[in-house]
Amino acid sequence: MKRYLTILLLTLSTVLPAGAQLRLGLDVGVDLSHVSFDKAIADSKEQQGFFFGPKLKATIPMLGLGADVALRYAQRNVCIIDDMTSVERQTYLNDHMSYVEVPVNIRWDFGLPALGIYIATGPQWDWYIGEGSWTSVGQFQANFEHSVYSWNIGAGLWLFNHLDIGIAVNIPLTKQGSYISDAYNALRKATEEIQMKNHAFQLSLDFYF
Numbered sequence: 001m002k003r004y005l006t007i008l009l010l011t012l013s014t015v016l017p018a019g020a021q022l023r024l025g026l027d028v029g030v031d032l033s034h035v036s037f038d039k040a041i042a043d044s045k046e047q048q049g050f051f052f053g054p055k056l057k058a059t060i061p062m063l064g065l066g067a068d069v070a071l072r073y074a075q076r077n078v079c080i081i082d083d084m085t086s087v088e089r090q091t092y093l094n095d096h097m098s099y100v101e102v103p104v105n106i107r108w109d110f111g112l113p114a115l116g117i118y119i120a121t122g123p124q125w126d127w128y129i130g131e132g133s134w135t136s137v138g139q140f141q142a143n144f145e146h147s148v149y150s151w152n153i154g155a156g157l158w159l160f161n162h163l164d165i166g167i168a169v170n171i172p173l174t175k176q177g178s179y180i181s182d183a184y185n186a187l188r189k190a191t192e193e194i195q196m197k198n199h200a201f202q203l204s205l206d207f208y209f
Contacts, residue, residue: 020058020059020060020061020066021058021059021060021061021066022056022057022058023056023057023058023059023161023208023209024054024055024056024208024209025054025055025056025057025164025206025207025208025209026052026053026054026055026206026207027051027052027053027054027055027070027072027204027205027206028050028051028052028204028205028206029050029051029052029202029203029204029205030048030049030050030051030202030203031048031049031050031051031074031076031170031200031201031202031203032046032047032048032049032200032201033046033047033049033076033077033078033170033198033199033200033201034046034047034079034198034199035078035079035080035176035196035197035198035199036196036197036198036199037179037194037195037196038194038195038197039184039194041082041179041181041184041194042080042081042082042140042179042181042194043080043081044078044079044080044081045079045081047076047077047078047079048077049074049075049076049077050074050075051072051073051074051075051101051202051204052072052073053070053071053072053073053101054070054071055068055069055070055071055206055208056068056069056070057107057164057206057208059109064108064109064110065106065107065108066106066107066108066109067104067105067106067107067122068104068105068107068120069102069103069104069105070101070102070103071100071101071102072100072101072102072103073098073099073100073101074098074099074100074101074126075096075097075098075099076097076099076198076200077097078097078142078198080140080142080179082136082139082140082181082183096130097128097130097144098128098129098130099126099127099128099129100126100127100129101124101125101126101127102124102125102126103122103123103124103152104122104123104124105120105121105122105152105154106120106121106122107119107120107121108120109158111158114159114160115157115158115159115160116157116158117155117156117157117158118155118156118157118158118164118166119154119155120152120153120154120155120156120166120168121151121152121153121154122151122152123149123150123151123152123173124149124150124151124152124170125147125148125149126147126148126149126150127146127147127148128144128145128146128147128148129146130144131144132144132146139181139182139183140179140180140181140182141179141180142177142178142179142180142196143177143178143179143180143193144176144177145174145175145176145177147174148172148174148175148176148198149172149173149174150170150171150172150173150174150198150200151170151171151173152168152169152170152171152202153168153169153171154166154167154168154169154202155167155168156204161208162207162208162209163205163206163207163208164204164205164206164208165204165205165206166202166203166204166206167201167202167203167204168201168202168204169200169201169202170198170199170200170201170202171199172197172198172199175195175196175197176196176197176198177195177196178193178194178195178196179193179194179195179196180192180193180194181194
């Protein structure tokens with residue numbers, strides 16, 4: 001944890017010179033996410049989740065360059081469809097996956113004094129604080145990593161320097177976890193863990209005090 005915080009502070013220090021304007025706000029939003037598998041033995045449906053938490057934005061006057069960082073609680077829903085079931089496709093839903101998220105973005109704001117647009121990009125660290133595995137007896141076992149890294153690319157509108165409305169794509173850099181299909185391994189007569197990755201589309205609303 002200390003190592004991640006050190007990286008975070010170093011990242012912010014590169015874009016926050018003396019004189020940068022700081023604003024503290026609240027970041028809330030929803031996302032649509034789905035899990036991908038590196039082999040076609042299972043599928044996933046898009047599921048809606050939500051997030052909220054404090055956010056700090058810094059902007060260099062006149063240039064519009066800056067950064068933002070948030071500390072968010074997020075709940076995601078995961079739907080796994082087992083394609084290896086012999087009779088019919090079985091769907092399994094887990095809607096109690098809780099995360100602590102820390103997105104850090106470099107951003108560029110431009111426009112009129114009261115209205116403008118911004119673009120932002122940067123890394124995100126997620127810590128899963130739920131059960132490490134999810135098992136359906138005789139079907140599969142899904143094991144979830146407790147630390148996940150991804151990259152955000154987003155854009156949005158800002159109003160009067162107090163409100164941001166944004167959209168972003170969250171691209172996984174590390175695996176979400178591993179998936180073990182009992183039927184697939186029975187056919188292969190060996191045990192293989194299939195990698196899972198989580199992809200998300202986010203819609204956020206930020207209010208700065």
